[in-house]
Amino acid sequence: MPTETLSLSAPPNDPVVGLKQRLRRAERRRKLLYGALILPLALFLAIAFIWPIAALLKRSVDNPEVHGALPQTLAVLKHWSGDELPPAEAYAALTRELTAIRGTPELGTAAKRLNRETPGYRSLIMKTARKMPLDDGVDPQGALMSIDSRWSDVDIWQTIKRTGSPYTAFYMLSALDLTIDADGDLAATPPEESIYLDILGRTFWMSLIVAVCCLLLGFPVAYLMANLPQDKSNNLMIFVLLPFWTSVLVRVAAWIVLLQNDGLVNQALIALGITDAPLQLVFNRIGVYIAMVHILLPFMVLPLYSVMKGISPVYMRAAMSLGCPPFKSFWKVYFPQTLPGIGAGSLLVFIICMGYYITPALLGSPQEQMVSYFIAFYTNQTINWGMAAALSAVLLAATLVLYVFYARRLGASQAPAGR
Amino acid sequence: MKLTSTLALLGTAALSGAAHADLTVISFGGANQKAQQAAYYEPFAAASGVKIVAGEYNGEQAKIKAMVETKNVTWDVVEVESPELARGCEEGLYEKLDYSKIGNKSDYIGKAVGECGIGTFVWSTVLAYNADKLKQAPTSWADFWDVKRFPGKRGMRKGAKFTLEFALLADGVKPADVYTVLATPAGVDRAFKKLDELKPNIQWWEAGAQPPQMLASGDMVMSSAYNGRIAAAQAEGKNLKIVWNGSVYDVDSWAIPTGSPRIKEAYDFIRFASQAKPQSQYAALIPYGPTHQGAVGMMDAKVAADLPTAPANLKGALPSNTEFWVEYGEDLEQRFNAWAAR
Numbered sequence: 001m002p003t004e005t006l007s008l009s010a011p012p013n014d015p016v017v018g019l020k021q022r023l024r025r026a027e028r029r030r031k032l033l034y035g036a037l038i039l040p041l042a043l044f045l046a047i048a049f050i051w052p053i054a055a056l057l058k059r060s061v062d063n064p065e066v067h068g069a070l071p072q073t074l075a076v077l078k079h080w081s082g083d084e085l086p087p088a089e090a091y092a093a094l095t096r097e098l099t100a101i102r103g104t105p106e107l108g109t110a111a112k113r114l115n116r117e118t119p120g121y122r123s124l125i126m127k128t129a130r131k132m133p134l135d136d137g138v139d140p141q142g143a144l145m146s147i148d149s150r151w152s153d154v155d156i157w158q159t160i161k162r163t164g165s166p167y168t169a170f171y172m173l174s175a176l177d178l179t180i181d182a183d184g185d186l187a188a189t190p191p192e193e194s195i196y197l198d199i200l201g202r203t204f205w206m207s208l209i210v211a212v213c214c215l216l217l218g219f220p221v222a223y224l225m226a227n228l229p230q231d232k233s234n235n236l237m238i239f240v241l242l243p244f245w246t247s248v249l250v251r252v253a254a255w256i257v258l259l260q261n262d263g264l265v266n267q268a269l270i271a272l273g274i275t276d277a278p279l280q281l282v283f284n285r286i287g288v289y290i291a292m293v294h295i296l297l298p299f300m301v302l303p304l305y306s307v308m309k310g311i312s313p314v315y316m317r318a319a320m321s322l323g324c325p326p327f328k329s330f331w332k333v334y335f336p337q338t339l340p341g342i343g344a345g346s347l348l349v350f351i352i353c354m355g356y357y358i359t360p361a362l363l364g365s366p367q368e369q370m371v372s373y374f375i376a377f378y379t380n381q382t383i384n385w386g387m388a389a390a391l392s393a394v395l396l397a398a399t400l401v402l403y404v405f406y407a408r409r410l411g412a413s414q415a416p417a418g419r
Numbered sequence: 420m421k422l423t424s425t426l427a428l429l430g431t432a433a434l435s436g437a438a439h440a441d442l443t444v445i446s447f448g449g450a451n452q453k454a455q456q457a458a459y460y461e462p463f464a465a466a467s468g469v470k471i472v473a474g475e476y477n478g479e480q481a482k483i484k485a486m487v488e489t490k491n492v493t494w495d496v497v498e499v500e501s502p503e504l505a506r507g508c509e510e511g512l513y514e515k516l517d518y519s520k521i522g523n524k525s526d527y528i529g530k531a532v533g534e535c536g537i538g539t540f541v542w543s544t545v546l547a548y549n550a551d552k553l554k555q556a557p558t559s560w561a562d563f564w565d566v567k568r569f570p571g572k573r574g575m576r577k578g579a580k581f582t583l584e585f586a587l588l589a590d591g592v593k594p595a596d597v598y599t600v601l602a603t604p605a606g607v608d609r610a611f612k613k614l615d616e617l618k619p620n621i622q623w624w625e626a627g628a629q630p631p632q633m634l635a636s637g638d639m640v641m642s643s644a645y646n647g648r649i650a651a652a653q654a655e656g657k658n659l660k661i662v663w664n665g666s667v668y669d670v671d672s673w674a675i676p677t678g679s680p681r682i683k684e685a686y687d688f689i690r691f692a693s694q695a696k697p698q699s700q701y702a703a704l705i706p707y708g709p710t711h712q713g714a715v716g717m718m719d720a721k722v723a724a725d726l727p728t729a730p731a732n733l734k735g736a737l738p739s740n741t742e743f744w745v746e747y748g749e750d751l752e753q754r755f756n757a758w759a760a761r
Binding site: 104105107108109111112115116119120122123126192193194195198199260261262283365366367369374377379380381382383384 | 753754757
């Protein structure tokens with residue numbers, strides 16, 4: 001390319017300085033042109049990819065409910081030590097604000113947010129708001145306390161203060177099985193409610209198993225395809241791609257039909273006398289592994305195949321002709337050259353697997369659900385989008401860490417493997 | 420998040436865009452929707468000339484929230500369960516109903532008259548079993564827990580709601596005391612301890628269509644199930660049976676998402692569907708109890724005996740406590756998830 005611009009834009013009898021200048025100008029123009037060409041894509045990525053992710057990350061720390069609903073009360077509580085009951089102005093401010101927003105969605109969302117910290121808070125707020133407005137001249141403090149004795153509880157007021165900041169680490173901490181205890185210190189969630197670290201570990205573990213199974217099954221297939229004559233390998237390729245083009249949902253449903261108690265697989269096993277009673281193959285981990293490996297296999301075979309296709313058979317032949325036994329020459333000469341394909345395929349399978357939702361949801365029991373299941377649960381079922389966003393952020397971070405780690409490792413392993 | 424939901428909504432709007440004057444009514448699908456189609460949608464369309472676009476969902480409120488927040492409401496009337504209705508009403512997801520446009524409040528059973536929704540039927544979660552697979556009939560949740568006398572897998576809905584109630588009933592708590600016990604930490608521990616006993620034998624289900632199908636295929640011998648779904652399977656000739664003792668019943672309501680552009684037609688539809696006659700026709704197609712007090716009288720006595728609201732079936736049954744689930748639901752579901760995933 002540079003030689004081309006050079007020959008086009010440099011008439012023979014110009015001085016060298018002018019030539020350099022014009023060369024630079026041409027270079028700039030070319031860069032602008034390339035920039036203009038990728039602009040639509042960059043814009044698309046920014047709007048459809050980067051912005052939603054940023055918005056999602058923001059939602060995981062967003063905390064507008066109480067902040068928006070009770071600003072005056074919070075302003076009073078700001079100067080409150082939190083050791084004894086809040087001053088009378090806090091009670092007055094709260095009654096004013098509850099009167100102002102009773103019956104509006106603002107009150108409902110604030111009550112829901114407070115209830116998330118302390119179960120029972122919602123009914124307390126709703127019950128109190130229903131008694132508003134107070135009669136003229138009534139002391140708000142005494143009135144609130146007589147509506148519900150919990151208003152004379154310091155913890156109840158601390159909850160308002162704690163949830164009143166516009167941003168919160170509550171969801172992020174919950175996603176890591178952490179919580180802020182009554183003294184304001186970081187603490188582990190009680191064991192009967194802690195779940196996400198286990199789920200994250202399970203997500204990693206299951207993805208690893210699926211990636212390894214895919215590698216073990218996919219490697220020979222890719223090798224065969226790379227070494228068969230063109231027409232035969234094309235036929236083989238169709239078998240790899242056909243399931244790839246079929247809807248995931250259809251394949252999962254098909255596995256349920258095949259693997260269920262009186263399904264084809266169990267009927268065949270019983271007819272062959274291999275087992276008497278039907279084996280439990282679905283709604284447990286075996287079923288999930290079978291279906292996930294089946295669905296993700298093409299993502300392993302295709303990168304492996306493309307790398308293997310580029311490896312010249314000459315190296316193996318050379319090794320063998322120099323007296324190296326077949327397996328050793330495969331292991332020492334051929335295999336290291338496939339490492340970039342193994343790395344790319346495994347990473348692809350692993351990362352797709354980390355975000356898998358539909359297969360474990362349909363084929364697994366609660367013991368097989370991975371992080372995405374809980375993201376969907378919070379998004380759809382309880383509409384706790386803060387929690388859904390926090391879990392997504394954790395999943396995103398885990399994936400990025402993995403990717404960076406892989407990029408480093410592959411950078412190191414590629415050098416001796418190739419060219 | 421907002422953008423993606425907007426885009427998704429734009430997509431649905433584009434799909435249903437042609438049907439601008441039509442009324443979109445969303446309900447829990449399956450046998451229920453089929454009955455609604457025959458008893459409500461078709462007669463209403465014939466009477467009013469407003470065409471109804473029927474859709475189904477699984478009760479997730481996320482879509483409604485996204486629609487209301489982005490002010491792009493494409494659902495006009497929605498069938499909602501009680502706790503979701505109470506929560507959504509407080510958060511402004513549903514219009515506050517003007518009963519003068521619907522009917523007389525005193526015509527309906529007490530639980531049906533809500534601020535944002537009017538009950539359309541009473542449904543029940545019952546113990547159902549496959550009579551071909553069990554030698555003797557179970558009669559209570561204690562039998563459901565008895566894996567020695569009744570070997571085989573049991574189905575339960577994957578979620579805390581009603582599962583905890585059933586565990587306490589099996590542990591000998593009286594129906595009237597279930598929610599007082601469950602409101603205490605010790606009561607919750609007791610319910611989970613009882614569930615621990617049965618855990619290895621539980622097959623979890625999520626959609627209402629699953630239990631009859633899994634019972635019929637022999638994947639499980641007993642299950643918690645919605646009574647209407649079991650009745651539909653019985654009508655297809657499956658030998659499934661219902662135990663009414665210890666069932667938990669609740670009301671599903673019609674509600675209008677806030678900002679529906681066809682609110683007048685929505686009210687027309689709700690008024691039509693809340694009359695005694697169409698409700699009795701609906702209940703004859705799927706045995707969910709009508710909320711209009713005049714409806715049962717219009718029904719065949721034999722059919723009415725299968726309803727959750729029939730006096731014999733209410734014996735030993737427990738009304739679901741909406742207030743309790745709105746209050747403690749999120750916490751208990753979280754704990755249930757942690758427990759189930761272990």
